[in-house]
Amino acid sequence: MSLDATNELGAQPRRNVSELQQSGKIKPVPFRGGGFVHSRHRFIAPILFVVLVILWEIGSQTGFISNIALPAPSEAAGAMSDLFETGMIWNHLSASLYRLVVGWSLGSLIGVFVGLAIALFSLVRAGVSPFISALFPIPKIALLPLFIIWFGIGEGSKVATILFGVFFPTVIATYGGVDNVDRNLIRMGQSFGLSWISIVRKIIIPGALPAILSGFRISASIAIILLVAAEMIGAEFGIGAYILMAGALFATDQLIAGVAMLSVLGLTVGWLISRAEHMLLSWRA
Amino acid sequence: MELILDHVNHSYGDVEVLNDISLSVGSGEIVCIVGPSGCGKSTLLRILGGLEKPDAGAALIAGDPPADSLNPLTYVFQDFALLPWRTVEGNISLVLEDHSVRKDKARAIITDVLARTKLSEFANAWPRQLSGGMKQRVAIARALSVNPAVMLMDEPLSALDSQTRELLMDDLIELWGQVGFSACYITHNLAEAVRLGHRIVMLSRRPGKIREIVDIDIPLNERINHPAETAAIQRRLWEAMRDEARAADRELSDVA
Numbered sequence: 001m002s003l004d005a006t007n008e009l010g011a012q013p014r015r016n017v018s019e020l021q022q023s024g025k026i027k028p029v030p031f032r033g034g035g036f037v038h039s040r041h042r043f044i045a046p047i048l049f050v051v052l053v054i055l056w057e058i059g060s061q062t063g064f065i066s067n068i069a070l071p072a073p074s075e076a077a078g079a080m081s082d083l084f085e086t087g088m089i090w091n092h093l094s095a096s097l098y099r100l101v102v103g104w105s106l107g108s109l110i111g112v113f114v115g116l117a118i119a120l121f122s123l124v125r126a127g128v129s130p131f132i133s134a135l136f137p138i139p140k141i142a143l144l145p146l147f148i149i150w151f152g153i154g155e156g157s158k159v160a161t162i163l164f165g166v167f168f169p170t171v172i173a174t175y176g177g178v179d180n181v182d183r184n185l186i187r188m189g190q191s192f193g194l195s196w197i198s199i200v201r202k203i204i205i206p207g208a209l210p211a212i213l214s215g216f217r218i219s220a221s222i223a224i225i226l227l228v229a230a231e232m233i234g235a236e237f238g239i240g241a242y243i244l245m246a247g248a249l250f251a252t253d254q255l256i257a258g259v260a261m262l263s264v265l266g267l268t269v270g271w272l273i274s275r276a277e278h279m280l281l282s283w284r285a
Numbered sequence: 286m287e288l289i290l291d292h293v294n295h296s297y298g299d300v301e302v303l304n305d306i307s308l309s310v311g312s313g314e315i316v317c318i319v320g321p322s323g324c325g326k327s328t329l330l331r332i333l334g335g336l337e338k339p340d341a342g343a344a345l346i347a348g349d350p351p352a353d354s355l356n357p358l359t360y361v362f363q364d365f366a367l368l369p370w371r372t373v374e375g376n377i378s379l380v381l382e383d384h385s386v387r388k389d390k391a392r393a394i395i396t397d398v399l400a401r402t403k404l405s406e407f408a409n410a411w412p413r414q415l416s417g418g419m420k421q422r423v424a425i426a427r428a429l430s431v432n433p434a435v436m437l438m439d440e441p442l443s444a445l446d447s448q449t450r451e452l453l454m455d456d457l458i459e460l461w462g463q464v465g466f467s468a469c470y471i472t473h474n475l476a477e478a479v480r481l482g483h484r485i486v487m488l489s490r491r492p493g494k495i496r497e498i499v500d501i502d503i504p505l506n507e508r509i510n511h512p513a514e515t516a517a518i519q520r521r522l523w524e525a526m527r528d529e530a531r532a533a534d535r536e537l538s539d540v541a
Contacts, residue, residue, distance in 0.1 A: 188366035191334060192380040192431065193356050202379060206370045283370040283411055 068252075076256035083257065088242075093261070095237040096227060099155065100265075103162025104223045111167045111219075112212060115174025119208075120200065129175075136168040141229040148234070158230040165226040166219040173215020177208030210284070213277050220269045224262065239265070286348045286357065286434045287311050288333060288469070293342035295328055301492035302328050303339070308486055308495065309347075310435055313465045315505075317482030319472055321526060321533035325493035326471045327439055333469055334358045334437045350434040355384040359433035363440040365420040367412040367427075373399070374408040377427045384431065394430050401460060402426040418449035422456070429464065436468040442477060454480050458505045475526075479519045480508055487522060490533040497525060 020026040053073050059065040060072030083089040117124045118132070140161050147157040181204050189199040231240025239261050246254035288310045295303040302325035310316045320326050331337040333344050335358065350357035367376050374395055381391045399405045402422045412420055421441055428436055442450045454477065460466070472478055478485045479501070487497040499518060503511050 182366075184362060184364055184366050185368060187336060188360070188362060191336060191356075191358075191360040192383070192427075194380070194383045198383050202382075203368065206368070209370075281370075283413070285411070285413060 071253040071256060073256075075253040076260065079251070079253040079257040080260070089261075091237045092239055092242050095235070095241075096231065096239045096265075099158045099162060099230070099238070100223055100227050102155075103159040103227070104166050104220060106159070107163040107166030107223070108170050108216065108219060110163075111170025112174050114167075115171040115212075116178065116200075116205075118171065119175040119178035120204075125175075132168060132171055136172065140165040140226055141233075144230060144233055153234055158227070158235065161230045162223045162226050165222050169219045169222060170212075170215050173218070174208060174212050177211025177215070178204055180211065181207035210277075210281055213273065213280065216276075217270070217273050220273060221266065224266055224269070228262065286346060286350045286467075288358070288435045288467075289345040289347055290329070290333060291343050291345055293329070293332060293339045293344070295325070295332065295337075295339045295341075296492075303332075304492040304494045306342075306488075306493065306495060308498075310467055310469050312434075313467055314483050315461065315468045315470055315481055317470045317472060317478035317485045318488060319475060319478045319485060319522065319526070320488030320493060321490045321530040322473060323533055323536065324488045324490050324529075326473075326488065329488075329493065330360075330437050330439050330469060330471050333435075334360055336360075351432065354432045354434050355386070356380070356431035357434040359428045359431055359436055361421075361424050361428050361436060361438040361441045363443050365412075365417075365424045365444075367420055367423055369412050372409050372411055373404060373415075373423050373426075376412070376423060377430050380427055380431055398426040398429045401429060401463065403456070416449070417445045418453055421445065421453060425457075425460075429460075429466075434467065436466055438468055438470045440471055440473065443472065443474065450474075450477070457481060462506055475519045475522050478522070479515045481505065485518075485522065487526065490529045491536070496529075497522075 017026065056065070056070075057073050060067065060070070060074075065072075080089075083092075114128065114132075118129055119125070143164070144157060144161055147160045151157045151160045185203050185207065186199060189203050194202070227238070228240035228243065231238035232244045235241040239258055243255055243258035243262075246252070246258060290306055290308050293303055293306045294301070306329060308316065308318075318326055318329065328337065332339045335344065346357070368379065371379060377395050377398065378391055381387075381394060386394065395408070396405070399408055402425055404419070404422055404426055407415065407419065407423075412423070415423065421444075425441070442453055445453065458481065470478075470481060482501060483505075485499045485501065486495060487499070488494065489496045499522065501508075501515075501518060503514060508515055
């Protein structure tokens, strides 16, 4: 009977592993997986930073690094504390932050609106997007003299430089993001009788938000670069003006202090955008 | 209310996809449309729900939809089409907000449809946390929330594994027992068609023409007890379709 036959097969004794191990005829399958996975190392970066600064300080103290080529970190820290003592840091920082915040916010706001218009209306796309492509690669700092004529030597020209620098990447990020929204979700909205404005507000904008936010990350860095460049050309206060003055006097300790301020500014902006992503895109996990 | 397709023809460019299709979906009736891949099933459904205009012929509505129906022709999509940035509850309230159903009334509807689709404890879950089967249940709950006169279901179970498919088919039959919805149900799976369809319309390969219409008299909830009859119908349909399916499989295609 077939049933008995299967029973017999099942009852066959399995090969005894320990027996085989003794005879040496058995070995484990070699492990070939693993690696190529990122694990989090929270403290590596700060430790590495501190170690580098200490090595740099030692190099400067022993004369291995010439003081003319690179000032010691302690000297740069001294220049920084001078800034705090004289209170000049607030003049420089407030001037720079004002330009950065106004220029970036306006540029982003207008950029998102124009990006949405390009994405949603094919007439606007046909008319405007070639101009965007043509104007995006122009270094905005090259237009600063024009901006000075148009918007004055004061804050206007600096804010305008940042605004234009931020505007173009934001437009491109926004309409790229809208183009990538799942068409099926839009069709779903239509099939349930949602109004046009509801589809834009509840489906298209949230769907494009990840792309818009990563565009913000890029535009914020561009804004900082343009801020310094604009301040170097004509400004009394500002981090860029401070760095330019330090460079002109070959006060390299002040120069390093100014660069450190920019670095902290960049890190802060990056952190703020991460917070915004965390809050607005919590659904992504 | 009855949904009718009247001599519909449709082409994409030079490629004719539908040829002289006439059919109707009556009240409380599930009409399954089967056919080989690329026979224009999905196009047919888009025309039925007004998402696409046919080249010739028309989709018609006979009689008025029930007064409390917010969206008489409502789709259930193969890929669920849930908004990933809204919770289960939020996805259902999305389609109510635009019909000015708010607050307590919306809450009552959401609670009701979640209970019907056995999702009550998942109201605050994100779509990414749900399995495919649960996502499709959410999509079905969303469709029920607008009280549709006809549900237009585009391969609703095709993205699911076979076990989940079985479970959802049982749920759909139970739901039909409770609500008695009407549906036009597109599938390439004959087993689904035989389990869920009061009537099965078989299309030929492109250009899609109606090849055969089969009415099945066995009540939906008793079909599981008549395996021989349903298997015979399924077999007969497959015999009729096999050559078409084989030919369709070997066809070069430029349209989705």
